[in-house]
Structures are given as C-alpha cells and as structure tokens.
Amino acid sequence: MSGADRFTEHYRLLSTDPAMRAQLLADPKAALAAYFGALIEGDYRIEVIEQRPDTITAVVPAPPEPGVDPAARRADVSGRVYDMLHSSGIGGYLIPNETLTWVLRDMRALWAAEGGTGDADDSTSGH
Numbered sequence: 001m002s003g004a005d006r007f008t009e010h011y012r013l014l015s016t017d018p019a020m021r022a023q024l025l026a027d028p029k030a031a032l033a034a035y036f037g038a039l040i041e042g043d044y045r046i047e048v049i050e051q052r053p054d055t056i057t058a059v060v061p062a063p064p065e066p067g068v069d070p071a072a073r074r075a076d077v078s079g080r081v082y083d084m085l086h087s088s089g090i091g092g093y094l095i096p097n098e099t100l101t102w103v104l105r106d107m108r109a110l111w112a113a114e115g116g117t118g119d120a121d122d123s124t125s126g127h
Contacts, residue, residue, distance in 0.1 A: 028047065028048045062096050
C-alpha cells in the first residue's frame with residue numbers, strides 16, 4: 001500500500017471504526033504507533049480533538065513568550081496551521097513551533113517510506 005493510501009485508509013478507519021477512534025482519542029501516541037508501527041522520538045505530545053457534527057472546534061494557539069511581539073507570533077503560528085481534506089470532512093493540525101512542524105513531517109515521511117514496519121515500543125520512548 002502506498003504512503004498516501006495508508007493515510008487515506010487510516011482516516012477512513014477513524015471515521016468508521018469506533019474502537020480505533022476511541023483508542024486514538026484515549027492515547028494518540030500509542031494508537032498511532034500501533035497503526036503505523038513507529039513514531040518519531042522526542043519530548044512532545046499529540047492531542048486529538050474529536051470533530052462533532054454539531055460543534056465548531058477552535059484551537060487556541062499558545063500565548064507568545066514574554067517580550068515577543070503578539071503580531072509577529074500570530075504571523076508565525078498562522079504559517080503552521082495545516083488543513084487536510086478527508087472524505088469525511090476537513091481535519092487539521094496546529095503546530096505550535098517550527099521543531100514540531102518537522103516532527104510531524106518526519107513522522108509522516110517515516111510512515112510512508114517504511115510502511116509502518118518500525119518497532120513501536122522502541123520509537124515511542126521519548127513521550
């Protein structure tokens with residue numbers, strides 16, 4: 001299965017398989033590692049917010065560090081909001097800093113390239 005097909009299938013399963021959806025909501029890192037086989041090591045969290053048909057979901061970015069211009073911070077953060085069109089709707093990511101942008105990109109590249117053959121137990125130790 002190609003990398004793009006793996007992601008499409010994952011999103012399809014999340015919209016149709018209540019158990020898989022519940023696992024992702026309860027422990028995103030474990031659920032992603034189990035499905036794809038690996039995660040990028042590091043000290044970061046993944047938070048999943050369930051989209052509901054009767055709810056507008058707003059993700060509020062972290063406040064700027066002391067001494068950082070709020071307008072510059074907004075411009076910086078707005079460059080790291082990614083919307084993705086799925087067959088079941090639009091999902092997205094809000095990446096709070098440049099380092100985590102690369103974590104997400106590297107994770108998706110790992111999953112696409114390796115087809116999820118990594119050892120999930122060894123690769124999730126950094127959470």
